[in-house]
Amino acid sequence: MLDRMVISNTSPLVYLHQVDRIGLLRELYREVTVPPAVETELRKGAALGCSTPDLSTLPWVRVQPLQDRSLLPMIADLGPGESEAIALGLANPGCLLLLDDALGRKIAGRRGLVYTGTLGVLVKSKKEGLLSKITPVIENLRRTTMYLSPELISAVLQEAGEL
Numbered sequence: 001m002l003d004r005m006v007i008s009n010t011s012p013l014v015y016l017h018q019v020d021r022i023g024l025l026r027e028l029y030r031e032v033t034v035p036p037a038v039e040t041e042l043r044k045g046a047a048l049g050c051s052t053p054d055l056s057t058l059p060w061v062r063v064q065p066l067q068d069r070s071l072l073p074m075i076a077d078l079g080p081g082e083s084e085a086i087a088l089g090l091a092n093p094g095c096l097l098l099l100d101d102a103l104g105r106k107i108a109g110r111r112g113l114v115y116t117g118t119l120g121v122l123v124k125s126k127k128e129g130l131l132s133k134i135t136p137v138i139e140n141l142r143r144t145t146m147y148l149s150p151e152l153i154s155a156v157l158q159e160a161g162e163l
Contacts, residue, residue, distance in 0.1 A: 007033045007088050008098040010041040010081040011146075012118045013061075015100070017053040019140040024125045025098075026060045032098070033064050035084030067091060077103055089113045100146070118146070119156045126160050134160050 006029040013034070016022040025032050034055070045052040055061050066087055078086075082104035089097045090111060097115040099105050108115045116124070118141070122134040131137065135157060142148055157163045 005033055005092050005095040006031070006098065007035070007085050007092070007095050008038065008061075009034075009085040009101065009104065010038045010045075010079075011100040012098040012121060013038070013042065014045065014050070014052050015118045015141060015144055015146050016121065018051050018144045019137055021122075021125075021131075021137060022053055022058070024121060024130055026058075027130050028121065028124060028128065029096075031060050031062060033062050033088065035081070035088045036063055036065055037080035037084040039063050041079070041081045064088060078107065079104075082107075086111065086113065119148075119152070123156060123160050133162060135162050 006025075008025070012025075013022065013032075016024060039055055042052045042055060046054070055063065066084060068091055069087070079101070082099065082101050085097060085099065086104065086108050089095050089108065090113070095113070097108050097113050098117065098121065099108060099115050100117040105115055105117070119138075122131065122137055125131045126134050138148065138153060138156065154163065
């Protein structure tokens with residue numbers, strides 16, 4: 001379990017929820033913080049009929065407003081959830097960001113932030129003994145809207161010792 005703040009963007013919450021593994025976040029990190037834009041994106045997704053987690057049923061997820069909006073990255077192609085998650089990360093040095101979006105990860109890395117994504121959570125869960133295998137979870141993720149290239153799947157399964 002980490003002793004640092006963990007901040008999540010929308011996609012790791014959605015994908016882990018859709019494959020019935022969102023509880024791994026609580027088991028790995030004890031508490032996850034999200035910015036208001038992530039909560040908004042989850043509600044909008046649910047209103048559109050998407051399977052999204054209801055944060056009111058997850059007492060270990062905390063919504064934290066941004067104190068300094070000047071930290072928001074000004075990138076047109078970055079969604080509000082990613083922007084606010086990165087800004088919250090910048091305001092909380094030493095945190096861990098949960099991001100899947102390639103552009104968001106690139107920006108976070110350039111700003112010196114540490115990040116992982118949905119697949120990184122699965123690998124860590126296996127290494128911590130919370131999952132015996134990640135292959136079935138990845139197969140379930142492939143049935144969602146998450147894009148997983150064969151190369152990425154292969155690399156992740158190799159890292160998890162399943163190839």
